[in-house]
Amino acid sequence: MFRLIIFIALIYLLYKMIKTFNRLKSERNENLQSKSTTDRGEELVEDPVCHTYIPLSQAYKKEISGKDYYFCSKQCHDKFTRKK
Numbered sequence: 445m446f447r448l449i450i451f452i453a454l455i456y457l458l459y460k461m462i463k464t465f466n467r468l469k470s471e472r473n474e475n476l477q478s479k480s481t482t483d484r485g486e487e488l489v490e491d492p493v494c495h496t497y498i499p500l501s502q503a504y505k506k507e508i509s510g511k512d513y514y515f516c517s518k519q520c521h522d523k524f525t526r527k528k
């Protein structure tokens with residue numbers, strides 16, 4: 445019986461550790477992502493709708509009447525095309 449309690453406690457601890465670890469990992473990834481875009485000195489493009497600057501690789505690119513437009517999201521793109 446005592447062994448079973450230890451076993452359950454270990455499983456519980458392991459589960460908690462994995463949960464914490466996963467959270468830390470995703471938090472770190474977010475930090476790395478936001479940092480790497482500025483550190484890389486990547487080209488920034490302006491969203492014509494909300495005037496946000498987005499790294500070229502993350503921008504939502506769309507060619508409208510022969511001109512390339514970059515948006516921060518599909519929502520901004522939809523807004524832009526609806527306006528015209």
Ligand SMILES: [Zn+2]
Pocket residue numbers: 491493494495496515516517520
């Ligand atoms: Zn936008």
